[in-house]
Amino acid sequence: MAMAMNRIAFISSPSVYQRSSHHHGYRSSRVFMSSTIRPASAEVTNGRKPYLPPREVQLQVKYSMPPQKLEIFKSLEGWANDNLLPYLKPVEKSWQPTDFLPEPESEGFYDQVKELRERCKELSDDYFVVLIGDMITEEALPTYQTMINTLDGVRDETGASPTPWAAWTRAWTAEENRHGDLLNKYLYLSGRVDMRQIEKTIQYLIGSGMDPKTENNPYLGFIYTSFQERATFISHGNTAGLAKKLGDSKLAQICGTIAADEKRHETAYTKIVEKLFEIDPDTTVVGFADMMKKKIAMPAHLMYDGRDDNLFEHFSSVAQRLGVYTARDYADILEFLVSRWNVENLVGLSGDGHKAQDYLCKLPARIRKLEERAQGRNKEAARNIPFSWIFGREIRA
Numbered sequence: 328m329a330m331a332m333n334r335i336a337f338i339s340s341p342s343v344y345q346r347s348s349h350h351h352g353y354r355s356s357r358v359f360m361s362s363t364i365r366p367a368s369a370e371v372t373n374g375r376k377p378y379l380p381p382r383e384v385q386l387q388v389k390y391s392m393p394p395q396k397l398e399i400f401k402s403l404e405g406w407a408n409d410n411l412l413p414y415l416k417p418v419e420k421s422w423q424p425t426d427f428l429p430e431p432e433s434e435g436f437y438d439q440v441k442e443l444r445e446r447c448k449e450l451s452d453d454y455f456v457v458l459i460g461d462m463i464t465e466e467a468l469p470t471y472q473t474m475i476n477t478l479d480g481v482r483d484e485t486g487a488s489p490t491p492w493a494a495w496t497r498a499w500t501a502e503e504n505r506h507g508d509l510l511n512k513y514l515y516l517s518g519r520v521d522m523r524q525i526e527k528t529i530q531y532l533i534g535s536g537m538d539p540k541t542e543n544n545p546y547l548g549f550i551y552t553s554f555q556e557r558a559t560f561i562s563h564g565n566t567a568g569l570a571k572k573l574g575d576s577k578l579a580q581i582c583g584t585i586a587a588d589e590k591r592h593e594t595a596y597t598k599i600v601e602k603l604f605e606i607d608p609d610t611t612v613v614g615f616a617d618m619m620k621k622k623i624a625m626p627a628h629l630m631y632d633g634r635d636d637n638l639f640e641h642f643s644s645v646a647q648r649l650g651v652y653t654a655r656d657y658a659d660i661l662e663f664l665v666s667r668w669n670v671e672n673l674v675g676l677s678g679d680g681h682k683a684q685d686y687l688c689k690l691p692a693r694i695r696k697l698e699e700r701a702q703g704r705n706k707e708a709a710r711n712i713p714f715s716w717i718f719g720r721e722i723r724a
């Protein structure tokens with residue numbers, strides 16, 4: 328699924344996090360008043376049970392879709408068979424990570440690794456931090472499959488359910504699984520990053536899960552995935568463009584290939600929501616507005632490496648500075664979806680539906696205005712932050 332989140336959205340979202348950037352919680356309140364980075368020796372030495380996730384979310388709304396709406400998703404199974412599943416690529420026609428990596432069985436393996444390292448020589452620490460954050464986000468895939476299987480009416484009831492909804496989710500997961508796999512192997516071979524710290528971050532992140540605020544509600548769930556697939560399409564596309572500029576054409580090809588998958592997934596998820604708009608416009612438009620009011624949380628928002636309590640915000644701010652994923656992109660995605668689903672021209676809405684429609688149509692401009700004002704402040708607040716992923720080297724965040 329997706330990567331860096333909109334910084335603004337994260338910072339201004341309601342404080343449901345036990346440990347936010349404003350109040351360090353149980354673990355760090357005494358030791359780290361002035362810094363959010365804990366020294367390596369202080370990792371996870373709180374009084375809490377060590378197997379609990381480092382970042383937890385509270386106040387979660389559940390089961391917000393009225394049970395009678397389940398029928399809609401049941402009745403859409405034929406539609407999903409004919410219109411959703413064709414967006415999957417057959418395994419035999421799919422790319423695999425090894426297509427882009429040195430061949431360990433060949434004699435030239437060591438030379439190929441050398442070439443890979445030579446090619447990525449010009450990639451900066453900034454760039455690596457963003458690519459690593461993207462990779463970690465992809466690697467937390469178990470969480471995203473879980474998230475989709477929280478949704479009423481479309482979840483995979485058995486783990487091998489034959490419904491088209493469940494078949495889609497499993498095959499989508501299987502396609503996505505190649506993304507983290509490929510980026511992980513590439514970064515490992517580059518020799519430029521602290522793989523152990525990265526692996527720890529992945530383990531922490533999967534242990535913490537995510538809070539997309541989709542309330543077991545497939546209307547909200549598919550709006551969320553539509554947004555996220557487009558967000559990842561944009562961010563992987565931008566890491567591709569930067570890699571090319573910095574001289575690593577192979578990495579550009581890797582990121583571009585992943586971006587193409589995300590685009591196809593975006594098309595599929597937006598098609599589902601388009602269908603929901605067609606048969607139940609009121610609920611769908613109110614759901615869309617609801618998701619935007621809550622702000623689209625990025626999938627890796629609970630990221631933690633054992634050291635930096637604000638790792639996700641730091642990563643996001645580097646992604647923002649490099650132009651890989653920005654607050655402007657957040658507004659652009661929203662604007663794209665509003666137009667893709669023809670929100671402006673919906674008719675026959677209830678009072679709430681009208682309000683939601685109005686809110687959504689005006690929101691992109693509002694976000695852009697807020698963003699302009701925030702930008703100056705962000706620049707002033709920027710400072711050098713050590714990232715454990717690159718051996719503690721500092722970069723501006």
Ligand SMILES: [Fe+2]
Nearest residue numbers: 328556559589
């Ligand atoms: Fe994705």
Ligand SMILES: [Fe+2]
Nearest residue numbers: 328465503506
């Ligand atoms: Fe992905």
